[in-house]
Amino acid sequence: MSKLIGKTWIDGNEALAWGAALGQIDYFTHYPGSPVNRVANDLEEIDQEHELGIKFNHALNEHVAILAAAGASLCGARSMVVMKHVGLNIAADPANYLGVTGVKGGMVIVVGTDPGATCSTGEEDVHWYVPQFNLPLIEPVSIPQIVESIPTAFELSERYSLPVLLFLPATLCFNSDAVDLPAPPARRPVRFHFEQNRDAYTHVGAKAVQHHAEHLQRIADLRSSTWRAREFFNSSAPVGIISRGAAHCHTYEAIIELGLEEGTHLLTTELVYPLNENEIRTFAANKERILVVEDQDGFLEFSLKNLLYNESPCPIHGKDRLPSHGDLDYQMVLRAVADFLGCESNPPPRLPAVEIPERLGTYCEGCPHRSTFFGIDQVVGDSDTIIGGDIGCSSLPPHRPDWLLCMNAGIGLSQGMAQVVDEQSIISTGGEGSFFHMGIISLLNAVHNKIDFLHLVFDNRIVAMTGHQLSPTSEGHDQQVDHRKLLESLGVDHIFEANAFLPFEVKYRLEQAQKLSGVRVLWVRGNCAYFPDAEHQHRRKVRTLQIHNDKCGSCRTCFEDLGCPAINERPGSTDIYVDLDRCARCGVCLEVCPNEAIEVQELKN
Structure with a gap:
């Protein structure tokens, strides 16, 4: 019997990780997205502490992730792939084949759903995919049952040679409970090997029909079993x-x-x-x-x-x-x-309703996206220039782009507009996470079709919104991508670069790009405020900033137009000041101040 760790307080993400470890998982892959964005981190901690030897694949999109998990399964490994509900749209193509292909090692597909859209752009109900995929679906009812469900799902998957779906709403992902946890069992002594079987894994013509019939029979067998x-x-x-x-x-x-x-x-x-x-x-x-x-x-x-x-x-x-x-x-x-x-509910009284103003999210102090959009605004002004928006931190309020839909919507919608609109300028935008997710193929599509098109990449060198996972351009990444060489290899006609913390450099580069034609990319780099580079860390230690309101002239550019949350208004006054506890010392306010009203003081020693 496994050693008992004891009663431990865990949330839904941790429960998924513990369930995977207790189910003797061999292979884990994911694309991060709330409400299941922490499963990978939690499982890595368990893996390191208990030396389980799990292989990890931090995929760049859900399509790649689900295929990688299926590949590991076909070699006999127990695999799990994790994504949020909208990610299942990206994974849907291969998911339609996994039932007819079958699996060897147990395969579990975890999907975090989001009724109420607490952490997503929509509350799409992905249950309707289930009969289309024709795969078993498990829905745990509690945190302890999440832990129990994963080993059961692996066993069910291996028994019926089918991947098993497991849906978990945000309510359970973020909820917590005390669970009695045993220590994870040792790694299974299995040598993974792919048994070549072209008849089973080639789906075309009569074979496709035969495999579909076999798939239906496995589902029928499962339907007649008494379970859970x-x-x-x-x-x-x-x-x-x-x-x-x-x-x-x-x-x-x-x-x-x-x-x-x-x-x-x-x-x-x-x-x-x-x-x-x-x-x-x-x-x-x-x-x-x-x-x-x-x-x-x-x-x-x-x-x-x-x-x-x-x-x-x-x-x-x-x-x-x-x-x-x-x-x-x-x-x-x-x-x-x-x-x-037909009875009265008499619900327990709630606290008195209090009108609370809507609290919108916004960029952090020192966020590179704020200053980049300031630069864009200097170019766009009050014109009807179209600004294409994408998923990520760049989509946070004040919602400067003209739409916020799904991954790749910035570069995707914009190039269609660019082919039919004559009188409006278009600036497509998106983060580097979205670019590596599916934006690369969209950019290549623009090159392939010779579209006159301008795309701006916000590269904060981390996948920030979903929990700061590594990006291909992250500092310290073993295989850091050279974005310029990548863009050149795609055939981009004109490549520009700018420092995100120099908004007038962004403005200048945009103006340069707008004068040209063809496929143009402006790559704007600046570290996420949570992962500042060495220079910004040094500034935080040695710099203080003071606003001289007598010089300010009440232009309020830094307070209103830039909107830095570290710059506040004094109660009962129009004077503004820098909150040094919040200030990231990014230096953008110094760049945008037209009156040189902000003084920098360097601390000695």
Whole structure:
């Protein structure tokens, strides 16, 4: 028996990492994205502490990540790939093939979903991919169950030769609980080897049809097995409630608080797809009505209605009682259960509502993107120049770009516009993380099609928004990419570079680029404020800055136009000052001040 570490307080990300270690994972790959952006870091710590020998692949996009995990699995390794819900769009192409290909070593695909869009640009419900991929889907209901689910998922994957999906909402990813953790078992004594089998792994014509039939049979075998469904309260009750995922705990507690244990039969299935048909039919056999409690669009409700169509006369309710948007909280579930069973909910009183002004995110003090956009604004002014926006820190408020959609939307949408718009200038923007994710192929597409097009890359030398993972241009990276050589090799017509902390240099380079034609790239470099270079670290130690308001002239360029959060207004006055505790000493305010009103003092010794 493994040595017991003991009761440990962990969150959902850590639970995924511990589950992987306890499931004897061999290979881990991911593309970082909230709410599952810390799994890799947590698993690396466990791997180092317990010397598990896990191989890591910090992929540059989800398409690469899922294929890498599949490749390791085909050699017999237990693999896990982690991404957020919108990343599944990128991984969808290969995911459609993995069921018909099958796997050898257990393969788990973890997807962090985001009902309520707390950490994403949307709350897209990726459950609808599941029947398309036709892969098993597990949804744990609690932090301890996350830990238990991963080893089970590996075993299930190997038993049926199918990758297993595991969806985890942000609610559980960020929640915490105390879990009894054993020490991870030693690494499996397995020699990984790819057994060549072209008949199994070549999908075309009649073979593709045959493999599809075999895939359907594996799913049918799994559907008929009894697995991971749990029942609560009175199985003879005429009212049934079925829940999945994080909604289960709210549902269970609501039934107890309302005193409905005798009048309610609750079923929770951890295996959300494929549903065990016999279990569902048995559950519904004596029911007069059923309520489905789940977040998002109603995937489980749809599946139940499809399964019981023309079989069960009892009505099935769900999204006619609960919203399809936002995250489900306890009050929502309590009211829905109470209304469904015809009783008063009497929810516990909430704290008095207080009007709180919206607190938008913004660039950190010393962020290179703030000064870069200041430089862009000097060029654009009040014109109708189009500024293409992309995912990343550059998309933070005040939302200077004209759109914020998805990865690669900056360079992608902009080149389409560039081919049809004659009278408006276009400056496409995006971070280096997005550029290496999918922007390279989009830039090559612009070269291939000879599009007259200008793209600006914000290179802060780290994948900052998702937790500061290494970028190919990060300082200290063993294989640091030479971006100029890369751009030259792609055939970019004109390459410009600028220092992000010199906004008028950015302005000058942009003006130069706009005078030319062809595919143009302005690469703007400046370290993320959380990872300053040696010069900025030195400045922080020896420099202080003071604003002389008598020289200032109330132009407020640094306070309003630049918007540095380290520059504040004194209460009851229009005077402004530098908060030295917050100031990063990036020097941008000195660059933009037209009145030389900011004095730099160097500390001696």
